[in-house]
Amino acid sequence: xxxxxxxxxxxxxxxxxxSVFLLSVLVFTVSRLAPGDPLYxxxxxxxxxxxxxQQEEARERLGxxxxxxxxxxxxxxxxVRGDFGISYQYKRDVKEVIxxxxxxxxxxxxxxxxxxxxxxxxLGLFCAWREDRAADxxxxxIGTVTSCIPEFWLSLLLLLVFAVWLGWLPGSGAYSxxxxxDAADRAVHLVLPLAVVVLGHLWYYAFQVRNRLLExxxxxxxxxxxxxxxGGRQVLYRHCLRGAMPSYLSMMAVALPHILGGTYVVxxxxxxxxxxxxxxxxxxxxxxxxxxxxxLLTGTLVIFCNLLAGSIxxxxxxxxxxxGGADGWEVKSR
Amino acid sequence: MDVxxxxxxxxxxxxxxxxxxxxxxxxxxxxxxxxxxxxxxTGCGKSVLCKSILKLxxxxxxxxxxxxxxxxxxxxxxxxxxMQKLRGSFFSMVFQNPMTALNPCMTVGEQIGEAVRLRxxxxxxxxxxxxxxxxxxxxxxxxxxxxxxxxxFQLSGGMAQRxxxxxxxxxxxxxxxxxxxTTALDVTVQAQILELFLKLRKRMGMSIVxxxxxxxxxxxxxxxxxxxxxxxxxxxxxxEEVLEEIIHSHNLT
Amino acid sequence: MKKRFPVLSLVVLTMIVxxxxxxxxxxxxxxxxxxxxxxxxxxxxxxxxGTDSMGRDIFSMIWYGGRISLTIGFLATLLSVAxxxxxxxxxxxxxxxxxxxxxxxxxxxxxxxxxxxxxxxxAVFGRASVYSLSVVIGLTGWMAMAKVVRTEVMxxxxxxxxxxxxxxxxxxxxxxxxxxxxxFFPSLLFMAVMNVRNAIVAESTLSFLGLGLPVEAVSxxxxxxxSENALLSRAWWMLLIPGAFLSGTLLCLTNLGNYMRGSTxxxxxxxxxxx
Numbered sequence: 001x002x003x004x005x006x007x008x009x010x011x012x013x014x015x016x017x018x019s020v021f022l023l024s025v026l027v028f029t030v031s032r033l034a035p036g037d038p039l040y041x042x043x044x045x046x047x048x049x050x051x052x053x054q055q056e057e058a059r060e061r062l063g064x065x066x067x068x069x070x071x072x073x074x075x076x077x078x079x080v081r082g083d084f085g086i087s088y089q090y091k092r093d094v095k096e097v098i099x100x101x102x103x104x105x106x107x108x109x110x111x112x113x114x115x116x117x118x119x120x121x122x123l124g125l126f127c128a129w130r131e132d133r134a135a136d137x138x139x140x141x142i143g144t145v146t147s148c149i150p151e152f153w154l155s156l157l158l159l160l161v162f163a164v165w166l167g168w169l170p171g172s173g174a175y176s177x178x179x180x181x182d183a184a185d186r187a188v189h190l191v192l193p194l195a196v197v198v199l200g201h202l203w204y205y206a207f208q209v210r211n212r213l214l215e216x217x218x219x220x221x222x223x224x225x226x227x228x229x230x231g232g233r234q235v236l237y238r239h240c241l242r243g244a245m246p247s248y249l250s251m252m253a254v255a256l257p258h259i260l261g262g263t264y265v266v267x268x269x270x271x272x273x274x275x276x277x278x279x280x281x282x283x284x285x286x287x288x289x290x291x292x293x294x295x296l297l298t299g300t301l302v303i304f305c306n307l308l309a310g311s312i313x314x315x316x317x318x319x320x321x322x323x324g325g326a327d328g329w330e331v332k333s334r
Numbered sequence: 335m336d337v338x339x340x341x342x343x344x345x346x347x348x349x350x351x352x353x354x355x356x357x358x359x360x361x362x363x364x365x366x367x368x369x370x371x372x373x374x375x376t377g378c379g380k381s382v383l384c385k386s387i388l389k390l391x392x393x394x395x396x397x398x399x400x401x402x403x404x405x406x407x408x409x410x411x412x413x414x415x416x417m418q419k420l421r422g423s424f425f426s427m428v429f430q431n432p433m434t435a436l437n438p439c440m441t442v443g444e445q446i447g448e449a450v451r452l453r454x455x456x457x458x459x460x461x462x463x464x465x466x467x468x469x470x471x472x473x474x475x476x477x478x479x480x481x482x483x484x485x486x487f488q489l490s491g492g493m494a495q496r497x498x499x500x501x502x503x504x505x506x507x508x509x510x511x512x513x514x515x516t517t518a519l520d521v522t523v524q525a526q527i528l529e530l531f532l533k534l535r536k537r538m539g540m541s542i543v544x545x546x547x548x549x550x551x552x553x554x555x556x557x558x559x560x561x562x563x564x565x566x567x568x569x570x571x572x573x574e575e576v577l578e579e580i581i582h583s584h585n586l587t
Numbered sequence: 588m589k590k591r592f593p594v595l596s597l598v599v600l601t602m603i604v605x606x607x608x609x610x611x612x613x614x615x616x617x618x619x620x621x622x623x624x625x626x627x628x629x630x631x632x633x634x635x636x637g638t639d640s641m642g643r644d645i646f647s648m649i650w651y652g653g654r655i656s657l658t659i660g661f662l663a664t665l666l667s668v669a670x671x672x673x674x675x676x677x678x679x680x681x682x683x684x685x686x687x688x689x690x691x692x693x694x695x696x697x698x699x700x701x702x703x704x705x706x707x708x709x710a711v712f713g714r715a716s717v718y719s720l721s722v723v724i725g726l727t728g729w730m731a732m733a734k735v736v737r738t739e740v741m742x743x744x745x746x747x748x749x750x751x752x753x754x755x756x757x758x759x760x761x762x763x764x765x766x767x768x769x770x771f772f773p774s775l776l777f778m779a780v781m782n783v784r785n786a787i788v789a790e791s792t793l794s795f796l797g798l799g800l801p802v803e804a805v806s807x808x809x810x811x812x813x814s815e816n817a818l819l820s821r822a823w824w825m826l827l828i829p830g831a832f833l834s835g836t837l838l839c840l841t842n843l844g845n846y847m848r849g850s851t852x853x854x855x856x857x858x859x860x861x862x
């Protein structure tokens with residue numbers, strides 16, 4: 001069994017590496033084919049001051065005349081060593097620019113993901129428990145309305161109400177000037193962006209949990225469980241939740257990159273210095289070196305989470321193991 | 335005294351489209367240690383009868399009139415809390431399709447163990463495991479380590495039904511409802527399960543309500559037979575008598 | 588549990604659509620005219636919904652811009668549906684291996700955060716116009732529908748009732764329209780309506796961020812891209828009015844879509860009375 005397990009892991013690692021490689025080829029090609037002179041990606045506005053001969057020489061030096069494959073090879077060699085080129089907008093190493101911002105995004109996205117995860121489960125359970133009663137209907141109605149409000153407008157609404165009209169909360173940045181290390185100050189700045197991230201995702205997942213549980217609640221095994229003397233609520237927690245959990249966990253694994261990588265609208269509205277604002281700026285100012293790495297980063301996260309979701313499902317859902325075979329019970333019990 | 339008495343029980347389903355009468359004035363009583371076969375066509379209300387006694391029907395079903403009492407105590411107006419205490423101790427039930435009745439995400443051991451824990455919360459972990467093993471043996475399952483750790487989908491239909499029976503027995507019930515408990519099984523397995531019911535009655539002295547549409551099943555194990563049609567219980571009597579009548583009426587028409 | 592038909596949503600949506608399409612007579616001002624003498628004016632008699640920071644009349648812009656938002660939503664969906672039907676049918680009919688590759692690809696695109704994909708594509712396309720934006724949004728919205736179409740096509744090949752219908756002499760189109768379409772039409776319609784909704788969200792978000800339509804090209808999203816000025820000058824009407832129209836339209840679409848999906852759970856809960 002151990003051997004098979006290692007094979008599965010190696011298989012997944014192989015899949016991961018291959019996917020990331022393909023992704024990088026795709027991202028590289030697209031960014032090179034994009035409108036705008038790649039020369040700008042290296043020299044920025046300085047290009048305009050160069051003479052035609054100088055430009056030509058620069059192209060030669062950067063190998064922009066070489067075939068795309070060779071260019072990609074060079075980029076890849078750099079990338080493996082951690083050199084992703086220079087962000088022309090920031091005139092710094094792409095790596096440095098990203099390193100300076102990624103913590104903020106991880107904080108906002110991570111907290112947002114955690115809250116969404118817990119609240120969606122809680123709301124879904126509650127609504128399934130109160131199915132079709134007043135509380136459930138009200139929550140569902142609020143959910144439907146909220147999920148119809150685009151994230152950016154929700155941000156604007158909250159900004160208008162809480163930052164402009166009421167003045168309770170700060171409306172931009174990750175901290176006040178000169179208070180970089182102040183945890184309380186950071187927390188206050190996080191409230192509004194976090195609220196938008198959570199409200200933007202919560203309802204969809206809560207609905208999924210609710211609907212999944214409502215299916216479970218209609219299964220025959222609920223009757224047997226009640227026959228044992230369990231109350232309805234206990235059946236819901238001990239039995240139905242158990243049936244819904246595997247799909248919830250793999251759903252949330254897929255959701256992780258969406259929530260983490262989906263913070264950029266929020267970050268932009270609240271001028272929150274994170275990867276999202278970076279992606280936005282790099283797209284807007286055609287800073288392809290930067291955009292490429294940001295996309296690659298998000299894509300890698302996506303690929304990783306999808307693999308994770310797949311193996312979570314197979315690992316913890318006994319029903320899935322039947323089909324899994326390799327690390328399943330069927331093999332073990334014989 | 336009769337272990338279960340049902341008098342003039344009427345149950346209706348209330349849907350937006352209107353009311354459907356599922357049971358009409360059903361009366362019968364179940365004697366101590368007796369096996370009563372409830373027979374009738376599909377949809378005649380056999381299952382609803384069991385589930386309404388146990389109050390396991392969905393919210394849209396309501397008892398309109400009638401009385402249900404156990405050993406002389408009226409339980410018609412019992413709350414869900416009170417019913418919860420009866421289920422899994424006084425009453426228990428075996429369902430038609432064992433594959434869907436078992437929770438697909440829990441092992442055999444967990445599911446039987448849960449029933450034991452609910453019936454006898456005072457048992458220690460070790461005692462509980464011993465009890466699970468004993469119940470499995472009683473239901474005709476080999477309580478090996480592998481078996482205990484198996485999930486329902488790894489069991490055959492007959493094994494799964496034995497597992498459901500072990501769960502039902504964990505309750506040590508006075509009345510066991512078997513709702514088409516053998517219908518989904520092969521004929522040979524069917525016979526084994528019926529044999530098991532007879533053995534269990536002898537050992538635990540419980541009464542069994544056996545819902546079936548198979549006269550052969552009724553003839554094999556029942557003491558008395560109740561016949562249902564369109565929500566009405568129109569005939570109840572000794573097994574030979576009633577089955578004789580059925581045969582006659584079929585010959586006549 | 589039959590769902591009630593969302594009459595209100597239909598009425599509101601129809602009104603918005605009709606007014607946007609026939610914007611000429613509704614508008615009280617030229618939506619593109621920048622009346623610099625009347626910047627940031629609150630809603631009043633002359634400017635029903637006020638003016639924005641460039642002096643344009645918001646009331647007129649709503650209808651004029653709505654037309655663009657709706658057009659993009661519609662065009663993008665058209666493209667998405669076409670792509671979905673194409674990919675779905677090919678995948679459903681193709682041999683298992685090709686089907687596997689296609690579906691892997693679909694899943695891969697599906698798992699990328701949608702907006703990032705749109706931003707990336709739009710960056711590649713360069714300057715946005717109504718059509719290029721529709722294409723970009725359409726290109727990123729077909730995956731979920733394609734999976735549904737694929738499943739249905741597979742059924743067309745395998746289902747017993749389809750076989751039965753063919754045995755009885757039903758032709759291809761008979762089987763398609765009488766037996767298959769009733770099955771998958773509701774879910775496809777639901778997804779198409781949701782696609783219109785998502786496309787409008789994508790357009791407005793992109794335009795809001797300044798990555799989509801420029802400020803001069805009026806749409807509900809680009810109207811909101813002046814939000815910074817609006818927040819500074821506390822001009823709530825600049826934020827609330829276009830956003831309310833946007834969200835209202837989306838809500839109506841959602842309600843209609845949910846109704847089309849049809850009722851889901853016919854069985855009753857086994858949990859019993861929950862007091």
